[in-house]
Amino acid sequence: MARLGYSEEHQAFRHTVRSFLDREHEPQLARYEAQGGTDRDFWRKAGEAGILGLAVTGGGDFTFNAIMAEELGRTVGSATTGSSLMADIATYILSGHGTEAQKDKYIPGILTGEWTQAMPLTEPNAGSDATAITATALRDRDDYVINGEKYFISNGTGANLLYVVAKTDPAARGKGMSVIIVEEGTPGVTRHKIKTVGWGCGDTGALNFENVRVPVTNLVGTEGGAMKILMSTFLEDRIQIAARCLGAASTALALTLDYVRSRKVSGQRVIDFQNSQFALAECRADILICETMVDASLQKLRDGQFTFEDGAVLKLWSTQMEGRVLDKCVQLWGGAGLMDENPISRMWTAARIQRIYAGTDELQKVAIARGLMG
Known part of the structure:
Protein backbone atom coordinates (compact mmCIF):
# COMPACT_ATOMS: atom_id res chain seq x y z
CA MET A 1 0.00 0.00 0.00
CA GLY A 113 31.06 10.22 10.17
CA GLU A 114 34.29 11.62 11.62
CA TRP A 115 32.27 13.65 14.12
CA THR A 116 29.58 11.71 15.98
CA GLN A 117 27.25 13.55 18.32
CA ALA A 118 25.47 13.32 21.66
CA MET A 119 23.47 15.76 23.77
CA PRO A 120 24.24 15.31 27.48
CA LEU A 121 21.12 16.67 29.19
CA THR A 122 19.73 14.12 31.65
CA GLU A 123 21.29 13.82 35.10
CA PRO A 124 21.00 11.19 37.86
CA ASN A 125 18.43 13.35 39.66
CA ALA A 126 16.99 15.27 36.72
CA GLY A 127 15.18 13.27 34.09
CA SER A 128 11.75 14.36 32.90
CA ASP A 129 12.20 17.83 34.41
CA ALA A 130 15.06 19.25 32.37
CA THR A 131 15.06 22.51 34.33
CA ALA A 132 16.14 20.60 37.46
CA ILE A 133 19.65 19.93 36.12
CA THR A 134 22.49 21.05 38.39
CA ALA A 135 25.45 20.95 35.97
CA THR A 136 26.93 24.42 35.63
CA ALA A 137 28.95 26.26 33.00
CA LEU A 138 30.24 29.41 34.67
CA ARG A 139 31.98 32.18 32.77
CA ASP A 140 35.66 32.79 33.55
CA ARG A 141 36.90 35.53 31.24
CA ASP A 142 36.99 33.95 27.76
CA ASP A 143 36.08 30.44 28.93
CA TYR A 144 33.21 28.46 30.39
CA VAL A 145 34.10 26.11 33.23
CA ILE A 146 31.76 23.12 33.29
CA ASN A 147 31.07 20.96 36.33
CA GLY A 148 28.46 18.25 36.85
CA GLU A 149 27.22 14.76 35.98
CA LYS A 150 25.16 13.47 33.08
CA TYR A 151 23.41 10.11 32.92
CA PHE A 152 21.41 7.93 30.47
CA ILE A 153 23.04 9.72 27.52
CA SER A 154 22.45 8.13 24.09
CA ASN A 155 25.73 7.71 22.16
CA GLY A 156 27.30 8.99 25.35
CA THR A 157 30.63 7.16 25.30
CA GLY A 158 31.23 6.94 21.56
CA ALA A 159 30.40 10.50 20.53
CA ASN A 160 33.30 12.88 20.04
CA LEU A 161 31.13 16.00 19.76
CA LEU A 162 29.02 16.76 22.84
CA TYR A 163 26.30 19.40 23.12
CA VAL A 164 26.35 19.79 26.89
CA VAL A 165 23.31 21.38 28.51
CA ALA A 166 24.34 23.24 31.65
CA LYS A 167 23.31 26.26 33.68
CA THR A 168 25.19 29.43 32.89
CA ASP A 169 22.88 31.20 35.37
CA PRO A 170 21.92 28.68 38.09
CA ALA A 171 19.52 31.12 39.75
CA ALA A 172 17.37 31.44 36.63
CA ARG A 173 16.33 27.78 36.43
CA GLY A 174 15.11 27.00 32.87
CA LYS A 175 15.97 30.49 31.62
CA GLY A 176 19.56 30.03 32.78
CA MET A 177 20.29 26.90 30.72
CA SER A 178 22.68 26.96 27.77
CA VAL A 179 24.11 24.52 25.21
CA ILE A 180 27.90 24.37 24.99
CA ILE A 181 30.08 22.26 22.70
CA VAL A 182 32.68 20.01 24.30
CA GLU A 183 34.97 17.98 22.08
CA GLU A 184 36.35 14.53 22.86
CA GLY A 185 39.70 14.73 24.64
CA THR A 186 38.92 17.94 26.51
CA PRO A 187 40.60 17.65 29.95
CA GLY A 188 38.25 16.91 32.83
CA VAL A 189 35.73 14.78 30.93
CA THR A 190 35.33 11.15 32.02
CA ARG A 191 32.65 8.72 30.89
CA HIS A 192 31.62 5.09 31.00
CA LYS A 193 28.97 2.89 29.44
CA ILE A 194 25.88 1.92 31.43
CA LYS A 195 24.61 -1.66 31.09
CA THR A 196 20.88 -1.69 30.36
CA VAL A 197 18.14 -4.33 30.20
CA GLY A 198 17.35 -3.56 26.57
CA TRP A 199 19.87 -2.55 23.91
CA GLY A 200 22.58 -4.79 25.33
CA CYS A 201 25.22 -3.29 23.03
CA GLY A 202 23.72 0.16 22.83
CA ASP A 203 25.79 3.18 23.80
CA THR A 204 24.08 4.57 26.89
CA GLY A 205 26.63 6.55 28.84
CA ALA A 206 27.37 8.30 32.11
CA LEU A 207 29.58 11.40 31.90
CA ASN A 208 31.34 13.50 34.49
CA PHE A 209 32.62 17.02 33.94
CA GLU A 210 35.18 18.33 36.41
CA ASN A 211 36.46 21.84 35.79
CA VAL A 212 36.13 21.33 32.05
CA ARG A 213 37.30 24.51 30.37
CA VAL A 214 36.13 25.45 26.85
CA PRO A 215 36.15 28.81 25.02
CA VAL A 216 33.01 30.95 25.08
CA THR A 217 32.90 30.58 21.30
CA ASN A 218 31.65 27.01 21.96
CA LEU A 219 28.28 28.39 23.06
CA VAL A 220 25.49 27.25 20.73
CA GLY A 221 22.84 29.92 20.27
CA THR A 222 22.55 32.40 23.12
CA GLU A 223 23.16 32.19 26.84
CA GLY A 224 19.95 30.99 28.46
CA GLY A 225 18.65 29.74 25.11
CA ALA A 226 18.81 25.98 25.76
CA MET A 227 15.09 25.48 26.35
CA LYS A 228 14.23 27.01 22.98
CA ILE A 229 16.71 24.67 21.31
CA LEU A 230 15.48 21.66 23.28
CA MET A 231 11.79 22.25 22.60
CA SER A 232 12.29 22.18 18.83
CA THR A 233 14.48 19.08 19.16
CA PHE A 234 11.89 17.31 21.32
CA LEU A 235 9.23 17.68 18.62
CA GLU A 236 11.41 15.98 16.02
CA ASP A 237 12.59 13.35 18.50
CA ARG A 238 8.99 12.28 19.17
CA ILE A 239 8.48 11.50 15.49
CA GLN A 240 11.70 9.53 15.06
CA ILE A 241 10.91 7.44 18.15
CA ALA A 242 7.44 6.69 16.81
CA ALA A 243 8.90 5.73 13.44
CA ARG A 244 11.36 3.37 15.14
CA CYS A 245 8.47 1.79 17.09
CA LEU A 246 6.59 1.35 13.83
CA GLY A 247 9.53 -0.39 12.16
CA ALA A 248 10.16 -2.72 15.11
CA ALA A 249 6.51 -3.72 15.43
CA SER A 250 6.30 -4.40 11.69
CA THR A 251 9.33 -6.70 11.77
CA ALA A 252 8.07 -8.46 14.91
CA LEU A 253 4.78 -9.23 13.18
CA ALA A 254 6.56 -10.51 10.06
CA LEU A 255 8.81 -12.80 12.12
CA THR A 256 5.82 -14.06 14.08
CA LEU A 257 3.77 -14.78 10.98
CA ASP A 258 6.59 -16.93 9.63
CA TYR A 259 6.82 -18.79 12.93
CA VAL A 260 3.11 -19.51 13.48
CA ARG A 261 2.73 -20.73 9.89
CA SER A 262 5.31 -23.45 10.49
CA ARG A 263 4.91 -24.24 14.20
CA LYS A 264 2.41 -26.98 15.02
CA VAL A 265 0.61 -27.74 18.28
CA SER A 266 -1.38 -30.97 18.58
CA GLY A 267 -1.03 -31.46 14.84
CA GLN A 268 -2.41 -28.03 13.99
CA ARG A 269 -0.52 -24.94 12.85
CA VAL A 270 -0.49 -22.18 15.47
CA ILE A 271 -1.87 -19.73 12.90
CA ASP A 272 -4.93 -21.93 12.39
CA PHE A 273 -6.16 -21.30 15.93
CA GLN A 274 -8.72 -18.49 16.05
CA ASN A 275 -7.03 -16.99 19.09
CA SER A 276 -3.81 -16.64 17.08
CA GLN A 277 -5.66 -15.00 14.20
CA PHE A 278 -7.32 -12.50 16.54
CA ALA A 279 -3.95 -11.59 18.14
CA LEU A 280 -2.32 -11.16 14.74
CA ALA A 281 -5.24 -9.03 13.52
CA GLU A 282 -4.90 -6.75 16.54
CA CYS A 283 -1.17 -6.36 15.82
CA ARG A 284 -1.85 -5.50 12.19
CA ALA A 285 -4.47 -2.92 13.12
CA ASP A 286 -2.15 -1.30 15.67
CA ILE A 287 0.68 -1.08 13.14
CA LEU A 288 -1.49 0.47 10.44
CA ILE A 289 -2.83 3.07 12.86
CA CYS A 290 0.70 3.95 13.95
CA GLU A 291 1.80 4.21 10.32
CA THR A 292 -0.99 6.69 9.65
CA MET A 293 -0.10 8.70 12.76
CA VAL A 294 3.59 8.91 11.82
CA ASP A 295 2.86 9.98 8.25
CA ALA A 296 0.27 12.57 9.35
CA SER A 297 2.72 13.92 11.96
CA LEU A 298 5.40 14.38 9.31
CA GLN A 299 2.94 16.30 7.17
CA LYS A 300 2.02 18.56 10.10
CA LEU A 301 5.70 19.09 10.87
CA ARG A 302 6.35 20.13 7.25
CA ASP A 303 3.42 22.56 7.48
CA GLY A 304 4.62 23.98 10.79
CA GLN A 305 1.51 22.70 12.59
CA PHE A 306 2.97 19.87 14.69
CA THR A 307 2.48 20.88 18.33
CA PHE A 308 4.01 19.74 21.61
CA GLU A 309 0.68 18.07 22.45
CA ASP A 310 0.75 16.27 19.09
CA GLY A 311 4.20 14.96 19.94
CA ALA A 312 3.04 13.77 23.35
CA VAL A 313 0.09 11.88 21.85
CA LEU A 314 2.32 10.33 19.20
CA LYS A 315 5.02 9.15 21.61
CA LEU A 316 2.52 7.83 24.14
CA TRP A 317 0.53 5.87 21.59
CA SER A 318 3.37 4.56 19.42
CA THR A 319 5.54 3.31 22.27
CA GLN A 320 2.60 1.59 23.94
CA MET A 321 1.65 0.13 20.57
CA GLU A 322 5.12 -1.39 20.18
CA GLY A 323 4.85 -2.89 23.65
CA ARG A 324 1.43 -4.43 22.89
CA VAL A 325 2.53 -5.88 19.56
CA LEU A 326 5.77 -7.34 20.89
CA ASP A 327 3.99 -8.86 23.88
CA LYS A 328 1.40 -10.56 21.66
CA CYS A 329 4.14 -11.79 19.33
CA VAL A 330 6.20 -13.31 22.14
CA GLN A 331 3.08 -15.04 23.46
CA LEU A 332 2.52 -16.66 20.08
CA TRP A 333 6.12 -17.87 19.99
CA GLY A 334 5.63 -19.54 23.37
CA GLY A 335 8.81 -20.68 25.13
CA ALA A 336 10.84 -20.10 21.97
CA GLY A 337 10.03 -16.40 22.25
CA LEU A 338 12.07 -16.19 25.45
CA MET A 339 15.21 -17.72 23.95
CA ASP A 340 17.97 -15.22 23.20
CA GLU A 341 18.79 -17.05 19.98
CA ASN A 342 15.46 -15.82 18.59
CA PRO A 343 15.55 -12.07 17.82
CA ILE A 344 11.95 -11.65 18.97
CA SER A 345 13.10 -12.03 22.59
CA ARG A 346 15.54 -9.13 22.33
CA MET A 347 13.02 -7.02 20.42
CA TRP A 348 10.48 -7.59 23.20
CA THR A 349 12.99 -6.57 25.89
CA ALA A 350 14.20 -3.55 23.95
CA ALA A 351 10.65 -2.27 23.41
CA ARG A 352 10.28 -1.60 27.13
CA ILE A 353 12.72 1.30 27.14
CA GLN A 354 10.62 3.29 24.68
CA ARG A 355 7.97 4.11 27.31
CA ILE A 356 10.59 5.53 29.66
CA TYR A 357 13.42 7.27 27.83
CA ALA A 358 13.07 10.63 26.06
CA GLY A 359 10.06 11.42 28.26
CA THR A 360 8.06 8.83 30.20
CA ASP A 361 4.47 7.87 29.43
CA GLU A 362 3.45 9.84 32.48
CA LEU A 363 5.13 13.00 31.19
CA GLN A 364 3.29 12.65 27.87
CA LYS A 365 -0.02 12.32 29.73
CA VAL A 366 0.73 15.49 31.67
CA ALA A 367 1.30 17.37 28.40
CA ILE A 368 -1.93 16.01 26.91
CA ALA A 369 -3.91 16.82 30.05
CA ARG A 370 -2.61 20.39 30.04
CA GLY A 371 -3.97 20.76 26.54
CA LEU A 372 -7.36 19.52 27.67
CA MET A 373 -7.36 21.98 30.55
CA GLY A 374 -6.60 24.88 28.21
Missing part, protein backbone atom coordinates in the same frame (compact mmCIF):
# COMPACT_ATOMS: atom_id res chain seq x y z
CA ALA A 2 1.40 3.40 -1.03
CA ARG A 3 1.95 5.77 1.87
CA LEU A 4 0.95 9.41 1.68
CA GLY A 5 3.45 12.25 1.82
CA TYR A 6 6.50 10.44 0.44
CA SER A 7 8.22 11.53 -2.76
CA GLU A 8 10.34 9.43 -5.11
CA GLU A 9 13.39 10.97 -3.43
CA HIS A 10 12.13 9.74 -0.06
CA GLN A 11 11.59 6.24 -1.41
CA ALA A 12 15.05 6.20 -2.96
CA PHE A 13 16.52 7.24 0.37
CA ARG A 14 14.62 4.43 2.12
CA HIS A 15 16.23 1.97 -0.28
CA THR A 16 19.67 3.47 0.44
CA VAL A 17 19.21 3.15 4.20
CA ARG A 18 17.85 -0.38 3.90
CA SER A 19 20.79 -1.43 1.73
CA PHE A 20 23.28 0.10 4.17
CA LEU A 21 21.75 -1.64 7.19
CA ASP A 22 21.52 -4.97 5.36
CA ARG A 23 25.19 -4.65 4.46
CA GLU A 24 26.83 -2.96 7.45
CA HIS A 25 24.56 -3.60 10.41
CA GLU A 26 22.85 -7.00 10.38
CA PRO A 27 25.80 -9.12 9.14
CA GLN A 28 28.13 -7.40 11.64
CA LEU A 29 25.93 -7.96 14.68
CA ALA A 30 28.08 -10.74 16.16
CA ARG A 31 31.13 -8.48 15.96
CA TYR A 32 29.27 -5.56 17.52
CA GLU A 33 28.10 -7.82 20.34
CA ALA A 34 31.67 -9.03 20.93
CA GLN A 35 33.08 -5.51 21.10
CA GLY A 36 30.12 -4.00 22.96
CA GLY A 37 28.53 -1.95 20.19
CA THR A 38 29.04 -0.25 16.86
CA ASP A 39 32.34 1.49 16.16
CA ARG A 40 33.72 4.54 14.39
CA ASP A 41 34.12 2.54 11.18
CA PHE A 42 30.35 1.97 11.16
CA TRP A 43 29.78 5.72 11.28
CA ARG A 44 32.33 6.38 8.53
CA LYS A 45 30.59 3.88 6.28
CA ALA A 46 27.26 5.54 7.07
CA GLY A 47 28.85 8.78 5.92
CA GLU A 48 30.05 7.15 2.72
CA ALA A 49 26.49 5.92 2.13
CA GLY A 50 25.22 9.50 2.42
CA ILE A 51 22.85 8.94 5.34
CA LEU A 52 24.40 11.29 7.91
CA GLY A 53 23.88 14.99 8.51
CA LEU A 54 20.35 14.89 7.13
CA ALA A 55 19.55 18.26 8.70
CA VAL A 56 21.94 19.61 6.05
CA THR A 57 21.72 17.21 3.10
CA GLY A 58 17.96 16.69 3.48
CA GLY A 59 17.24 20.38 3.21
CA GLY A 60 15.63 20.40 6.65
CA ASP A 61 13.01 17.81 5.64
CA PHE A 62 12.70 15.61 8.73
CA THR A 63 10.99 12.92 6.67
CA PHE A 64 14.45 11.61 5.78
CA ASN A 65 15.28 11.18 9.48
CA ALA A 66 11.96 9.44 10.11
CA ILE A 67 12.68 7.03 7.25
CA MET A 68 16.07 6.20 8.73
CA ALA A 69 14.48 5.67 12.14
CA GLU A 70 11.80 3.37 10.76
CA GLU A 71 14.30 1.30 8.78
CA LEU A 72 16.59 1.06 11.81
CA GLY A 73 13.62 -0.18 13.83
CA ARG A 74 12.95 -2.81 11.17
CA THR A 75 16.39 -4.35 11.70
CA VAL A 76 16.44 -7.15 14.25
CA GLY A 77 19.88 -5.94 15.30
CA SER A 78 18.66 -2.57 16.53
CA ALA A 79 17.18 -4.35 19.54
CA THR A 80 20.80 -5.03 20.51
CA THR A 81 22.70 -1.97 19.28
CA GLY A 82 20.01 0.57 20.16
CA SER A 83 19.23 3.92 18.59
CA SER A 84 22.77 4.36 17.19
CA LEU A 85 22.33 6.33 13.94
CA MET A 86 19.49 8.40 15.37
CA ALA A 87 22.01 10.40 17.38
CA ASP A 88 22.54 12.16 14.06
CA ILE A 89 19.42 14.27 14.63
CA ALA A 90 21.63 16.35 16.94
CA THR A 91 22.82 17.93 13.70
CA TYR A 92 19.63 20.02 13.84
CA ILE A 93 21.04 21.72 16.94
CA LEU A 94 24.13 22.81 15.05
CA SER A 95 22.47 23.65 11.74
CA GLY A 96 19.64 25.58 13.39
CA HIS A 97 21.48 27.40 16.15
CA GLY A 98 25.24 27.15 15.62
CA THR A 99 27.48 29.97 14.45
CA GLU A 100 28.92 29.93 10.95
CA ALA A 101 32.34 29.14 12.41
CA GLN A 102 30.91 26.16 14.30
CA LYS A 103 29.15 24.89 11.18
CA ASP A 104 32.29 25.27 9.07
CA LYS A 105 34.31 23.37 11.65
CA TYR A 106 31.99 20.44 12.37
CA ILE A 107 29.49 19.85 9.55
CA PRO A 108 31.97 18.43 7.01
CA GLY A 109 33.07 15.83 9.57
CA ILE A 110 29.48 15.07 10.59
CA LEU A 111 28.67 14.23 6.98
CA THR A 112 31.61 11.80 6.76
